[in-house]
Amino acid sequence: MPVSLYASPPGVLFPRGSPQEWGQAARQPPGLLPAQCRAFSNNKILVELDTSSGVATMKFKSPPVNSLSLDFLTEFCISLEKLENDRACRGLIITSAVPRVFSSGLDINEMCGKSREHYAEFWRAVQEMWIRLYSSNMVTVAAINGSSPAGGCLIALTCDYRIMVENPKYIIGLNEAQLGIVAPFWFKDTFVKAVGHRVAERSLQLGLLHSVPEAHRIGLVDEVVPEEKLQEKAAAVVAQWLALPDHARQLTKSMMRKAVLDHMLAHREEDIQNFVNFISKDSIQKSLSMYMEMLKKKKS
Numbered sequence: 001m002p003v004s005l006y007a008s009p010p011g012v013l014f015p016r017g018s019p020q021e022w023g024q025a026a027r028q029p030p031g032l033l034p035a036q037c038r039a040f041s042n043n044k045i046l047v048e049l050d051t052s053s054g055v056a057t058m059k060f061k062s063p064p065v066n067s068l069s070l071d072f073l074t075e076f077c078i079s080l081e082k083l084e085n086d087r088a089c090r091g092l093i094i095t096s097a098v099p100r101v102f103s104s105g106l107d108i109n110e111m112c113g114k115s116r117e118h119y120a121e122f123w124r125a126v127q128e129m130w131i132r133l134y135s136s137n138m139v140t141v142a143a144i145n146g147s148s149p150a151g152g153c154l155i156a157l158t159c160d161y162r163i164m165v166e167n168p169k170y171i172i173g174l175n176e177a178q179l180g181i182v183a184p185f186w187f188k189d190t191f192v193k194a195v196g197h198r199v200a201e202r203s204l205q206l207g208l209l210h211s212v213p214e215a216h217r218i219g220l221v222d223e224v225v226p227e228e229k230l231q232e233k234a235a236a237v238v239a240q241w242l243a244l245p246d247h248a249r250q251l252t253k254s255m256m257r258k259a260v261l262d263h264m265l266a267h268r269e270e271d272i273q274n275f276v277n278f279i280s281k282d283s284i285q286k287s288l289s290m291y292m293e294m295l296k297k298k299k300s
C-alpha cells in the first residue's frame, strides 16, 4: 500500500469539470501502443504509462521552449495528479519533446503587464506544481535533453534524480538574478539540498547558467549521458529505485523533504503576496521587459 506523503495537497488550482474528461479526446487510437501501454495527452504534455514496469514518461511538448505558462502549469499538475492516483504508476520520467530545450522556465509573459490577481493565480500554480512534484510518492527522474534555466532547472531539482544529455550548447541553473529578479526561498532550499550551501550561494548570487560538465561537477545533475542513451539510462535508474519496497523509499523521501516542504506550506500565502508585490514594481517590470527584448534581439 503506497504511503501518502501529503495525502491531500491543496487542489485550489484545478479548473472545474471532471478530471475524467481531460485528455480523453487525445488518447492514442487503439493499436498504436503496445497492450501494456496507456497514454493521455493535452495541449502541452504527453504521458505514456507502461503498466508492466509501472513507469510513466511525461514529455513536455509546448514549442518553442516549453515555457511554464499558467496553462502549462495547470496541465502539468493535472497530469501529476492523474499519475499519483493511478495505482499502476510508481515511477515517472520527465523529459522534453521539444528539440534542444527541456524547459525555459516560467513564462515571462505571465509576469509582465498583468493584474495583481493574475500574478497571484500564476504564482499559486507555480507553487502547486512544486508541491505536487516535491511530495510525490512516485520515483521521479528528470531526463534533461536540453537547456533548462530557472523554473526548468527547478523542475529537475524537484525530482529524485537528474540525468542530462552531454551537449556543449545546453545550460542549466537558477539564473533569476540575471533577470533582475530573485529566486524565492523554496527554489533556494531545493537547490541547496542538491548542491550544498556554498555552491548554491555563489550560483544564485551570480545567476549562473552552468554547462553540462560543470553542472555534473557541482552535483546539480547526477549523471551525464549521450543523447541516444538518455531514455535507457532513465529507465534503468527508475528500475533501480523501484526495486526497494515502496513504503521504505517513500517514508525516507518524506523524511528527507519534510522540513523544506513544511516551511513552504507554512508560508504559502505570504509567499504569494511577496511575489505579487515584487513583480508589480515598476523597476521589476522594466527589468523583465528589457530581458525579453534582449532574448528577441539575440535571434536577429
Ligand SMILES: CCCCCCCCCCC/C=C/C(=O)SCCNC(=O)CCNC(=O)[C@H](O)C(C)(C)COP(=O)(O)OP(=O)(O)OC[C@H]1O[C@@H](n2cnc3c(N)ncnc32)[C@H](O)[C@@H]1OP(=O)(O)O
Pocket (backbone or CB within 6 Å): 064, 065, 067, 100, 101, 103, 104, 105, 106, 107, 108, 109, 147, 149, 150, 151, 152, 175, 176, 179, 181, 182, 183, 184, 274, 275, 278, 279, 292, 295, 296, 299
Ligand atoms: C523579497 C523576495 C521576493 C521574491 C519574490 C519572487 C520573485 C520572482 C521569482 C520569479 C522566479 C522566476 C523563475 C523563472 O523561471 S523566470 C524565466 C527565466 N528563463 C530564462 O531566463 C530563459 C530565457 N530563454 C532562453 O535563455 C532561451 O530561450 C533558451 C536557452 C531556453 C532557448 O534558446 P533558443 O535559442 O532555442 O530559443 P529563443 O531564445 O530564440 O526563444 C524562442 C522564443 O521563446 C521565447 N522565450 C524564451 N524563453 C522564454 C520564457 N521563459 N518565457 C517566455 N518566452 C520565452 C523567446 O523570447 C523567443 O520568442 P520569439 O520567437 O517571439 O522571439
